[in-house]
Amino acid sequence: MALWGIPRLEERNERLQDQGPSRSLAEALCVGNSLLLPWDRFSAWLHCICVVGFDLELGQAVEVLYPPHSKLTDKEKTNICYLSFPDSNAGCLGDTQFCFRFRQSSGRKVSLHCLMDQFDKDLPVYLKKDPAYYYGYVYFRQVRDKTLKRGYFQKSLVMISKLPYIKFFQTVLKKIAPEYFEKSDPCLEAACSDIDRWPAPCPGTMLNLPIMGVVIKVRIPTCHDKPGTTTQLIETTPQTDAHISISLPTIHEVDLFRCFSPVFLHIQMLWELVLLGEPLVVMAPTPSESSETVLALVSCISPLKYCSDFRPYFTIHDTEFKEYTTRTQAPPPVILGVTNPFFAKTLQHWPHIIRIGDIKLAGEVPKQVKVKKLKNLKTLDSKPGVYSSYKPFLNRDEEIIKQLHKGVQQKRPSEAQNAILRRHFLELTQSFIIPLERYVASLMPLQKSISPWKSPPQLKSFSQDEFMKTLEKTGPQLTSRLKGDWIGLYRQFLKSSNFDGWFRTRWKEMTQKLEALHLEALCDEDLLVWIQKHTEVEAVDLVLKLKNKLMWAIAEHLPVKPDTVARLQMHIDSIISALPEDLQGILLKTDTA
Amino acid sequence: MALRELKVCLLGDTGVGKSSIVWRFVEDSFDPNINPTIGASFMTKTVQYQNELHKFLIWDTAGQERFRALAPMYYRGSAAAIIVYDITKEETFSTLKNWVKELRQHGPPNIVVAIAGNKCDLNDVREVLEKDAKDYADSIHAIFVETSAKNAININELFIEISRRIPSTDANLTSAGKGFKLRRQPSATKRSCC
Numbered sequence: 001m002a003l004w005g006i007p008r009l010e011e012r013n014e015r016l017q018d019q020g021p022s023r024s025l026a027e028a029l030c031v032g033n034s035l036l037l038p039w040d041r042f043s044a045w046l047h048c049i050c051v052v053g054f055d056l057e058l059g060q061a062v063e064v065l066y067p068p069h070s071k072l073t074d075k076e077k078t079n080i081c082y083l084s085f086p087d088s089n090a091g092c093l094g095d096t097q098f099c100f101r102f103r104q105s106s107g108r109k110v111s112l113h114c115l116m117d118q119f120d121k122d123l124p125v126y127l128k129k130d131p132a133y134y135y136g137y138v139y140f141r142q143v144r145d146k147t148l149k150r151g152y153f154q155k156s157l158v159m160i161s162k163l164p165y166i167k168f169f170q171t172v173l174k175k176i177a178p179e180y181f182e183k184s185d186p187c188l189e190a191a192c193s194d195i196d197r198w199p200a201p202c203p204g205t206m207l208n209l210p211i212m213g214v215v216i217k218v219r220i221p222t223c224h225d226k227p228g229t230t231t232q233l234i235e236t237t238p239q240t241d242a243h244i245s246i247s248l249p250t251i252h253e254v255d256l257f258r259c260f261s262p263v264f265l266h267i268q269m270l271w272e273l274v275l276l277g278e279p280l281v282v283m284a285p286t287p288s289e290s291s292e293t294v295l296a297l298v299s300c301i302s303p304l305k306y307c308s309d310f311r312p313y314f315t316i317h318d319t320e321f322k323e324y325t326t327r328t329q330a331p332p333p334v335i336l337g338v339t340n341p342f343f344a345k346t347l348q349h350w351p352h353i354i355r356i357g358d359i360k361l362a363g364e365v366p367k368q369v370k371v372k373k374l375k376n377l378k379t380l381d382s383k384p385g386v387y388s389s390y391k392p393f394l395n396r397d398e399e400i401i402k403q404l405h406k407g408v409q410q411k412r413p414s415e416a417q418n419a420i421l422r423r424h425f426l427e428l429t430q431s432f433i434i435p436l437e438r439y440v441a442s443l444m445p446l447q448k449s450i451s452p453w454k455s456p457p458q459l460k461s462f463s464q465d466e467f468m469k470t471l472e473k474t475g476p477q478l479t480s481r482l483k484g485d486w487i488g489l490y491r492q493f494l495k496s497s498n499f500d501g502w503f504r505t506r507w508k509e510m511t512q513k514l515e516a517l518h519l520e521a522l523c524d525e526d527l528l529v530w531i532q533k534h535t536e537v538e539a540v541d542l543v544l545k546l547k548n549k550l551m552w553a554i555a556e557h558l559p560v561k562p563d564t565v566a567r568l569q570m571h572i573d574s575i576i577s578a579l580p581e582d583l584q585g586i587l588l589k590t591d592t593a
Numbered sequence: 594m595a596l597r598e599l600k601v602c603l604l605g606d607t608g609v610g611k612s613s614i615v616w617r618f619v620e621d622s623f624d625p626n627i628n629p630t631i632g633a634s635f636m637t638k639t640v641q642y643q644n645e646l647h648k649f650l651i652w653d654t655a656g657q658e659r660f661r662a663l664a665p666m667y668y669r670g671s672a673a674a675i676i677v678y679d680i681t682k683e684e685t686f687s688t689l690k691n692w693v694k695e696l697r698q699h700g701p702p703n704i705v706v707a708i709a710g711n712k713c714d715l716n717d718v719r720e721v722l723e724k725d726a727k728d729y730a731d732s733i734h735a736i737f738v739e740t741s742a743k744n745a746i747n748i749n750e751l752f753i754e755i756s757r758r759i760p761s762t763d764a765n766l767t768s769a770g771k772g773f774k775l776r777r778q779p780s781a782t783k784r785s786c787c
Contacts (some may be wrong), residue, residue: 179663179666183662183663186632186659186660186662186663187632187662187663189631189632190631190632190633190655190660190663191632193631193632193634194632194633194635197634197635208637210635210650210652212632212663212666213602213633213652213666213667213669213670214666214670215635215650241670242670243600243669243670244598244600244650244670245598245650
C-alpha cells in the first residue's frame with residue numbers, strides 16, 4: 001500500500017528553526033504552511049484509526065492501524081480491542097455507534113498533541129483535553145455472513161483521539177465506516193488523506209472539513225462564548241443535500257432529553273449526584289445507550305467541568321476493572337457505563353445505579369415516580385429506574401417536568417425538548433456557581449496593593465464560613481426559584497473533586513492576573529531612573545529578573561495588555577545598553593531559566 | 594448576492610492532469626512534478642456568475658485504479674463532473690467513455706458533464722483528434738474544451754461554461770418536482786490553442 005513517508009521529526013525541527021525559534025507547530029498548523037509533514041495535520045485531530053476484528057483463535061485483534069507508525073502500547077491495544085466490541089449478549093445486529101474512554105499508558109513519550117496546547121487555552125474548560133485519557137469512537141458492524149466460519153461479520157472501525165468531540169466524530173465515522181466495510185483499505189487511505197489536509201482544530205472559527213466527498217461544517221466553541229448559545233451557523237445557502245455538505249449545530253453535545261427520558265422524573269437528583277461527584281453506574285442494554293447516557297450525565301453540569309473519571313462504556317476486561325469494582329474500599333467517585341449483566345452483581349454495593357431499558361423515542365415517558373430502593377436491585381430482571389437511597393438537597397422543579405411533559409404530548413421535536421432541558425440545567429448550574437464565583441473574586445487583592453518593587457500580593461485564602469455567610473444575601477435564591485437545602489448542597493460540593501478542579505482553575509487564573517498586573521505596573525516605571533540610583537549588581541539582578549518574567553509571561557500566556565511584552569523587552573534592552581560594554585555582551589547572551 | 598455551493602468532481606485516468614487543472618483554476622499555478630492524488634483532494638473557489646456567486650466545491654479524484662470504487666462518493670450530489678483525458682494518449686479517451694457510462698447509470702440525473710482534453714500544448718504527439726472528441730461530446734450534450742493546465746488555456750473558460758449550464762435557482766424553483774431538462778447551449782468560446 002503506497003503511503004506517505006514516516007514523518008522525520010528532526011527534519012521538521014530544523015525547518016521550524018529556520019523560521020525562527022518563536023514558531024510553534026500550532027502556528028504552522030494555523031497558517032497552513034509548508035513546514036508541515038505528512039500526518040501532522042492528522043495528529044492534530046486524531047491519534048490513530050484502527051480496525052478491530054474478531055479472530056476465532058485470538059478473539060478481538062487490531063487488524064489495521066493508521067498511521068502505520070502510530071504508537072499504542074500492548075495494554076492500550078488490549079483495552080481498545082475489548083472496548084470496541086459489545087460486551088453484552090444484547091446482540092447489536094446491524095450497525096452500532098458508541099464511544100469509550102481509556103487511560104493512556106504511563107511512561108509514553110510526549111506526543112505532538114502537547115504542542116497544540118495553544119488551542120487548548122481558548123477552549124471552554126469542559127472541552128479541554130485530558131492528558132491522561134483517550135477517547136475511542138466506534139462504529140461496529142455485525143451482520144450474518146454464512147461464508148465466514150463464525151457465521152457473522154463482526155468488525156469495528158475505531159477513531160482514537162484526545163478531543164472530546166463526540167457528535168463530530170460520530171458524524172465522521174458514519175461517513176467513513178460504511179464505505180470502509182464495503183470498499184476496504186483504499187477507503188481508509190482516502191479518509192486519512194482527507195483528514196491530513198484539514199485545518200487545525202482552532203476554537204471559534206468556522207471549520208470546513210472535507211471528508212469522503214462531503215464537507216462537514218462545524219465550529220468548536222471557545223471559553224469566551226456566552227454559555228448556552230449554541231453555535232449559530234451562517235447558512236449561506238439553504239442546502240439540505242447531505243451528499244454535498246453537513247452543518248453540525250454542535251461538536252460535542254449529546255441529546256440530553258433522549259438520554260434522560262427513561263429516568264426523566266429524576267433529572268434533579270441526577271444533576272445533584274453528578275455535581276457532587278458521587279459514584280454512579282449506568283446499566284444499559286447496549287454500548288451506545290450506556291455511552292450516550294454517561295456523556296449526558298457528565299455534560300449536565302456544564303459549564304462546570306466534571307473532574308473525576310468517567311467511562312462511557314466500561315467492560316469486565318478493562319485494565320481498571322479491579323480498581324473500580326473492589327469491595328475492600330468505598331466505590332470510587334466515578335461514572336461508569338456498563339452493559340454486561342455481570343456488573344449487576346459486581347456493582348451491587350454501589351450507592352447509585354441508573355438502569356435504563358431501551359431508549360425510546362420521545363413520546364413515551366415512564367410513569368413511575370419513586371426512586372427505587374437499592375435492595376430491590378437484584379440481577380438481570382430489574383426494571384428501568386434510578387436505584388439509590390440518596391435524598392436530594394433541592395426540591396424537584398415541577399415546572400420543567402410539566403413543560404417537558406407537555407412537549408411530549410404535543411409531539412414537540414426532540415431538538416426543542418433537548419434545548420429546553422439543556423437550558424434548565426445551565427440555569428441551575430449557573431445559579432449554583434455564581435455565588436461561588438462572586439466570593440472567589442473577592443479573594444483578589446486590591447489593585448492599589450500591587451507595587452512594582454515588591455512581589456505581587458497574595459490571594460486571600462478560601463474560607464468556607466465566610467463563603468456561607470455571603471449566601472444569606474447573595475445566594476442562589478437571587479437567580480433560582482428552586483427551594484431546598486442549598487447550604488447543605490454547597491457543604492457537600494466543597495468536599496467534591498468538581499469543586500477542587502473548579503477552584504484550582506480559578507486560583508490559577510487569578511494568580512496569573514496578579515502576575516500580569518504586577519508586570520504592567522513594572523512596565524509603567526521609569527527603570528532607567530531606578531538603575532541610576534542603584535548599584536551595577538542590582539541592575540544586573542533586575543535584568544535577569546525581568547528576562548525571567550518575560551519568558552514566563554510568554555510561556556504561560558499571561559493575560560497582559562497587548563503591548564506589555566514589547567514594552568518590557570524595550571526596558572530590558574535600554575537597561576542593558578546603559579551598562580558597561582563587557583556586561584552588555586554577557587547579558588545579551590544570557591538566557592535565564 | 595446569493596451564494597450557491599456547487600459540488601464538482603473531476604474524473605479520468607491517472608496522469609491526465611486532473612489535479613493540474615484544479616491547481617491552475619484555484620491557485621493559478623502549475624507544478625510538473627505533482628504527486629498522484631490519494632482518494633481525492635478538495636479545493637474551493639468562488640466565482641461570480643451573473644447575479645450569483647458560485648462556490649465550487651471541487652473534488653479532484655484519484656485516477657489510480659485502486660481508488661476506482663470510491664468514485665460514487667464524489668459524484669453523488671455533484672452539480673457537474675469534469676471528465677479529463679490526455680490528448681496524447683488514446684486509451685485515456687476510452688476510459689473517459691466508461692466514466693460517461695457510469696455517470697449515466699449511477700450519477701445524479703441532472704449532472705452537467707464537461708469533457709476536457711488536457712495537455713493541448715503537446716499538439717505534436719497528439720493521439721486524439723479534436724474533432725472526434727468534439728463530436729462525441731456533442732452526441733452526449735456535454736461541454737467540450739481542449740485545455741492546457743500548463744499554459745493556462747481554457748481552464749477558466751471551462752468553469753465559466755459549467756456555471757452557465759447549471760440551472761439557475763429561479764429555474765429550479767419553477768421546475769421543482771418536474772425534473773429539469775438541460776437546454777442546448779452555444780458551445781464554449783474557445784481560445785484556439787497551439
